[in-house]
Amino acid sequence: MSPRLAVRDLAKHYGGVQALRGVTLHVDGGEVLGLVGDNGAGKSTLLKILSGAMFPSAGQVLLDGHPAHFGSPASARDAGVATVYQDLALAGQRDVVANFFLGREKLSANWLARRIGWLDGKAMAAHTVAELERLRTRIPDVHQVSRDLSGGQRQALAIARAVAWTSKVLLLDEPTSALGVEQQRQVLDLIRRVRDQGIAVLLVSHQMPDVLAVCDRAVVLRLGVVAATLSGGDLNSENLIGYITGALAGGAP
């Protein structure tokens, strides 16, 4: 069976700079793959290509074994690949429901209401509550404006929103970097619940404890290539740091 998301010999250069020099990796459904590496290792470039924000110079992205060509973030999303960026892209003065449905609002059923664009507020609120409960996120009041939520709740809202509209792959960019300890734990729990729904999760993170806590495998990028793919007993702090810094080198240990 082909993996949910696979990347083959992916390369990207900007002018003379080689950001990615042939990266091959895969993520299965129901798996969390960590993507780590120092600044400039190519994490962001890879994430941008997978989310449809950038074209690769060479190589292939495969979704369920079929070549995928994402012309835009919208086409990636429509194909089932959702991305939660570090800044979360929430509208701070809009409530949880408005943010959850941003761009996919539910309209009332009758013909005139659809012409006018009349929102079905009740259905939208009920759906938001149901989705948030399904992922057991703790946002008690969906009519709160998103600015009044805690950092963890905002992250949870952004993840729940992404997951609600995707069935295949979730890309997360540093989801715990701005959070306190308890909120980090909650977000990691949320990532596990997303994984348990059979979604393939790619977690980009600088936080080694997070990677160790939640990832089934981790890919270390260094200078645009895969320095190591770690799993099981090999997935530990020393190996991660070693391959990130280049103290360890070569293929998989």
Next chain:
Amino acid sequence: MRTVANAERKTDSGPAARGPLGGLLDWSQALVRDLWIGGVLVALIIGFSIGSPYFLTRANWLNTSSTATEVLLLAVGETFVICSAGIDLSVGAVLGFAGTAGAWVMATAFPGASGAAVGPITVGFAAAIAAGAAFGLVNGLLVAFAGIPPFVVTLGTLGIATGFGYLLNNGQEISAIPSSVATFGNTNLGGWLPVPVLITAVITIWCGLLLARTRFGAYALSIGDSREAVIRAGINYRRYLVRIYTLSGLLAGVAAVLVMARLGAGSPDSGTTDNLNAIAAVVIGGASLFGGRGTITGSVIGTGIIAVMLTGLVLVNVPPFWQEVAVGAILIAAVYIDQLRHRKASSR
């Protein structure tokens, strides 16, 4: 630990428990938020009623409400623009141009039309509204697609509309229009409800629903709140910006028709003072000039304050020029109090 406190405080009112009572709570919270500025309006009304026996009279109601219609229509359109983090400085000038253009069409295309000529009047009104909408469309296209800041675009079209208005008849008003235009504009239903006020009320209620209850309104607010979030959500925000500015111009065109109907003539100068009053009304009403926040209810109250000041000060024998001073002071105070409240809310 803010989060923990929040979670504890709200566990008893979880999302599932949210019934009609929750909706009522929202509504009353919004009411309290608008209450203080509504209180200013009530205080002004009470103050002027004590200060002058003529304030709470039919004549003054008709005078005040007619004055308010123009500002309110502009303020309603401006609310959408300001909610989207824009500004439309051109609405007053567009009002003047649109009214003059409508009168010019009636006078030029149908010279000597009889008093009650329905055809010419319809064409003239349509021309005024179309002229307003056209300016709004140009504003919207330039803001959305040329990427020029709204302040600059609408400052430019303010000048262009003013000039066009004067060019139509060498700066003179055009009064050679069918007489029933003025009859229409000065009809009071039941003696208390001028037709322009009724039309304005219907449009205002409709736009209030449009902003608060439709996708168009939701996008206007979201674009102003975080354009980045809207773009990431795959929304074609440019299309909505064009519609928002077109709506603003269209309402300026409707205001032009009502002014023309009240005066019985199209005057290029008719909107010059309405411009800043409309913007002030929206901001006094609680809309954020940084976008993302604003209500039509607030703009109605803001307009009410300005209109009541305008007629009330005259009745209590204060030189009317003080009205502009007072509106300016209220504007600054309203924004300051609003900022204080939000600072308090965000540091909670």
